[in-house]
Amino acid sequence: MGALEDGRFDPEIPAIAIGGKGGELGTGTIEDHVRVLLKGLGEDPEREGLRKTPMRVAKAFRDGTIGYRQKVKDIVQDALFPEAGLDNGTGQAGGAGGLVVVRDINLFSFCESCLLPFSIQCHVGYVPSGKRVVGLSKLSRVADIYAKRLQEPKRLADEVCWALQNSINPAGVSVALQCWHIRFPEVFKCNPNPSHPSRSTMQGWVRTTVCSSTGIFNDKNSSLWDEFHGLLKLRGINLSDAGCSSIHSWCPSMSLDLTECHGNISRSNFPIGKVSSQSAMVAAVSSILQSLGEDLSRKELFGTPYRYVHWLMNFRRSNLDFKQTKFTINSAHSCEKVNGYIHSKDEIHSELNFPFCAQCEHHLLPFHGVVHIGFFHDGPIDRSALQSIVHFYACKLQVQERLTRQIAEAVYSFLAKGVMVVVEANHICMISRGIEKVGSSTATMAMMGQFTTDSTARALVLEAISMSTATGG
Numbered sequence: 001m002g003a004l005e006d007g008r009f010d011p012e013i014p015a016i017a018i019g020g021k022g023g024e025l026g027t028g029t030i031e032d033h034v035r036v037l038l039k040g041l042g043e044d045p046e047r048e049g050l051r052k053t054p055m056r057v058a059k060a061f062r063d064g065t066i067g068y069r070q071k072v073k074d075i076v077q078d079a080l081f082p083e084a085g086l087d088n089g090t091g092q093a094g095g096a097g098g099l100v101v102v103r104d105i106n107l108f109s110f111c112e113s114c115l116l117p118f119s120i121q122c123h124v125g126y127v128p129s130g131k132r133v134v135g136l137s138k139l140s141r142v143a144d145i146y147a148k149r150l151q152e153p154k155r156l157a158d159e160v161c162w163a164l165q166n167s168i169n170p171a172g173v174s175v176a177l178q179c180w181h182i183r184f185p186e187v188f189k190c191n192p193n194p195s196h197p198s199r200s201t202m203q204g205w206v207r208t209t210v211c212s213s214t215g216i217f218n219d220k221n222s223s224l225w226d227e228f229h230g231l232l233k234l235r236g237i238n239l240s241d242a243g244c245s246s247i248h249s250w251c252p253s254m255s256l257d258l259t260e261c262h263g264n265i266s267r268s269n270f271p272i273g274k275v276s277s278q279s280a281m282v283a284a285v286s287s288i289l290q291s292l293g294e295d296l297s298r299k300e301l302f303g304t305p306y307r308y309v310h311w312l313m314n315f316r317r318s319n320l321d322f323k324q325t326k327f328t329i330n331s332a333h334s335c336e337k338v339n340g341y342i343h344s345k346d347e348i349h350s351e352l353n354f355p356f357c358a359q360c361e362h363h364l365l366p367f368h369g370v371v372h373i374g375f376f377h378d379g380p381i382d383r384s385a386l387q388s389i390v391h392f393y394a395c396k397l398q399v400q401e402r403l404t405r406q407i408a409e410a411v412y413s414f415l416a417k418g419v420m421v422v423v424e425a426n427h428i429c430m431i432s433r434g435i436e437k438v439g440s441s442t443a444t445m446a447m448m449g450q451f452t453t454d455s456t457a458r459a460l461v462l463e464a465i466s467m468s469t470a471t472g473g
Helices: 030-040 053-064 072-076 136-147 153-168 185-190 224-233 275-291 304-313 383-394 400-414 455-470
Strands: 080-082 100-111 117-127 132-134 172-182 205-213 340-343 348-360 365-376 418-427 442-449
Touching: 030 053, 030 275, 030 304, 053 100, 072 136, 072 153, 100 136, 100 224, 117 136, 117 153, 117 224, 132 136, 136 153, 153 172, 153 205, 172 224, 275 304, 348 383, 348 400, 348 418, 348 455, 365 400, 365 455, 383 400, 400 418, 400 442, 418 455
Parallel strands: none
Antiparallel strands: 080 132, 100 117, 117 172, 172 205, 340 348, 348 365, 365 418, 418 442
């Protein structure tokens, strides 16, 4: 497993060709390669808002793979402390057989299949031996070393488990991971029953639970595994679905067909005439991986540059203004609501919980959540029309404040009496960079027309959103 060494990190890997018609790897900096990606999305890297994006993206990738340059032994070697146990035959406690569990270690890692961050809740248990215990903070730091590499859940659990076993020599180690991976934007567009974004549900994310164990935890006659589970259940954590085998398809991007790529982006996935641009993007991503010290011949990275570019192309720049799409909003034939609340007496209507996924233009990382729209109108309108507006503005490089304003302006152009838009979102850049604020969310609001002067109308819409939150959607 390479538990005590640098793993796959090698800063001296020479430049190699991608193969096929993909071109050769560039020799520039990560920042240079990010500029290639921005240009491939139709963006101007020098425009306001994007000038520092290459620097921010490069820093995020470097920080997110710093584990390749760290060693477990440097963390653990001075953190083993003497702790007496109970007398022989009396029982199990302290440094001689007492179970120790550290729960709810919040981590993130970059998915090796698509380069998108995934969220992790890690739980580590071990049984001390030799009347020695390890500093509790070191358990989370060791887990973080292996999380800060390109990973997949099962290997991550195995590497953490064996690193602790080899470095502190306990009677046994058990590691359980709960992992969440964001889906591709099409899922957010089509989900008919979204609910509010939250850390507890990770709504719309792919979830998996994996485990790994060594030593006494593998003893079929021992009750330690059940006791480990029992201590996790005290925190509401149920590992009954924990898998103990490799998971090869948990990343949503693994369903992409790469058979037609032949060293180029598949023409079935991208517009004709854009292939050369996307080929340059694939070469740029490959160069980024190389710059991070990754081995591009590693089988787990086959197709990774293509999948990451496929993700990015969901957010390519459109030169169309929404009005140029010849889109219209039609009144609905019925007042029946799925996720909205109507206040017909006041001609105030609210349509809630439109799911979206956008790409932060500052960090090239996703942010996702729900949009709520309140409006003055003579009657209800077609909900799918509003969802189309949300999707149109979300599927591009964005910031949440601008997204909120653009949706409000678009709806107001059709419903000129008054519009109020509230956007609630989770930003992956908040968990996968230095700040690492797991569970934080951001709300923004925009108002036009009558809502700017009518505080009662604003309160009614906010009340409807609150009611939706209380009922789970």
